[in-house]
Amino acid sequence: MSKNLRALAATACYQVVDQGKSLSEVLQKAQQELDSPLDKALLQEICFGVMRYLPQLETVCQKLMDKPLVKHLRPLQFLIYVGLYQLKFLRVPDHAAIGETVEAARALKGQSLTGLINAILRSVQRQPEVFDFSQAPLAVQYNHPGWIIQQLQQAYPEQWQQILAENQQKAPLWLRVNQLRTTPEAYLAALAEQGIAASQPFDYLPCALLLEQASDVTLLPGYAEGWFSVQDGAAQHAAYFLGARNKDSVLDACCAPGGKTCHILELAPEADVLALDKDPRRLDRVYDNLDRLGLDARVMAADAADPDDWAGFQTFDRILLDVPCSATGVIRRHPDIRWLRKKTDIAPLVELQQQILRKIWPLLKPDAELLYATCSVLPEENLQQIQAFLAEHPDAKLIPLAASHSQLHWQILPGQQQMDGFFYAKLRKTKR
Structure with a gap:
């Protein structure tokens, strides 16, 4: 009852x-x-x-x-x-x-x-x-804690009110078509048969679909068969920017709940992917997603900030570093963040991000690439973090994110092209 x-x-x-x-x-x-x-x-x-x-x-x-x-x-x-x-x-x-x-x-x-x-x-x-x-x-x-408002005013003097307004909106439903099981065109047709309207906002990401209305995803066509995953448009850029190829050794260093891990494998199914997360309980979701989508990765409960414990002599062609962060870019999707997160949390998070970057960098092969990502809009977690790392590491060079994105870093703000707030920067290890 x-x-x-x-x-x-x-x-x-x-x-x-x-x-x-x-x-x-x-x-x-x-x-x-x-x-x-x-x-x-x-x-x-x-x-x-x-x-x-x-x-x-x-x-x-x-x-x-x-x-x-x-x-x-x-x-x-x-x-x-x-x-x-x-x-x-x-x-x-x-x-x-x-x-x-x-x-x-x-x-x-x-x-x-x-x-x-x-x-x-x-x-x-x-x-x-x-x-x-x-x-x-x-x-x-604005229905936000004062400290978040002050941070946004300082970082985005022209846009802070818009960011706060976007945080009050309901997040739209984005899907990522599993191209190993179906095509975007076939899936759009399957949705249309059920009267569900969707669009493809990005030419360079044809598998990213934006639904006009939210829906119970378990009732959408092909859910159990692994035809699609739920993943915001901003997050779908991670695997695309990472650019892993078949046969590459890839580290997804903070992988739970596994959406990006699965996307990497959908784009490069023969890549050797090590999916790592500190919290063993959160890895259950990673296993579930891999199983539903028919994908295979090595999954390990380990701390990215302490590779001496797990890395051995492994090195990688591609590393995705989606680090723990304030999650200030996804408040519209998780409105409790504004009450759970405290101003005093930010400095320890910045320190942890620095530690993970420094510790993971030696695992990257020469001429290989690392993608740094957060779902934050705070500069100290994003561009300032990358600038500090570059100042310390002469063998690190910022490179364009992709052929479609010539910029060296990208701060997506909440609501921009209906996406969550995200930050991306890509580093290449130069031969010294």
Whole structure:
């Protein structure tokens, strides 16, 4: 029997914000409590929405409550946010949004607070002006922590507002056609047969398809047969820029969940690919993806920052270094990042990226190439990182990313050509 959807949403949001858990992790568990696909979709919509608009929802509550609920009542505070999000942003009838939210309070053992919750939601129904934030602090106006706003203002003085606005949008659905199983043309035709509209935004990446509307990917044609993968358009550039060929030895140094590993093998099925990740649990997804797509790689649980433990005498023709980062480029896809990531996280991440770059560089053969990638928009993780590395390593040279991309580095901003925020730079090891 399904549990109360709003109660599940409130509990999931509480676990993210107060307990620091990942939204994708808690949402997956919560969805297992529901039977209907529509209910699962609504649960995701509400959780994502509360994460996107949390400062504004908190501010409305501050106007209407003497003080926030604390301690064991915190899940009920998030239930109020769930109710407010429905009233303001969803096409749920007001009476249903209020009634269902009050009912959810009972499911959360908040019987004594049903009157309060009902009164707050009805106040918002009567006073829509409480959602006017034109005079509010920037963190409330833009629904981002102040430190992220300051970083973006400094790095992108002309574009910071656009980046914040894009982060509030729902991410589109991109697919990558597995060219070993079908062709982009055949797959577009299969989608069209089901009435699903899609386009090919990049001539040089014909397997990258952008769907006009999001869909349950497991219901798309050829999912079980491995005809496609879900991968954002920005991430699909990684294997393309890497340029691995058949027979190359390739290291994917921080590989989970395996999307880029699989793409490398789709483009060069006879490449010898070592897929590495520090977290053994995350490698389960890598194995699943390789299996579904019919691909083969050597997979290893190991730390890219400590190759003495695993590399032996191996060297590589191509290395993909998609390093751990702030993930500030994928906030629209993972709206909880803005609440999980802290300003104090950035300096240790930059240090870790430097360490991985320095430690992995000796594994690259002379005349071979390394692609550095992040899903960050912060310069200290991206261009500044590469500039510092070049200053230390005279045998490293920046080279154009690809024939179609003559620039020496590329910072993709969120929403640019409907892609996530990403950074790429390609280094060649020169013979000394």
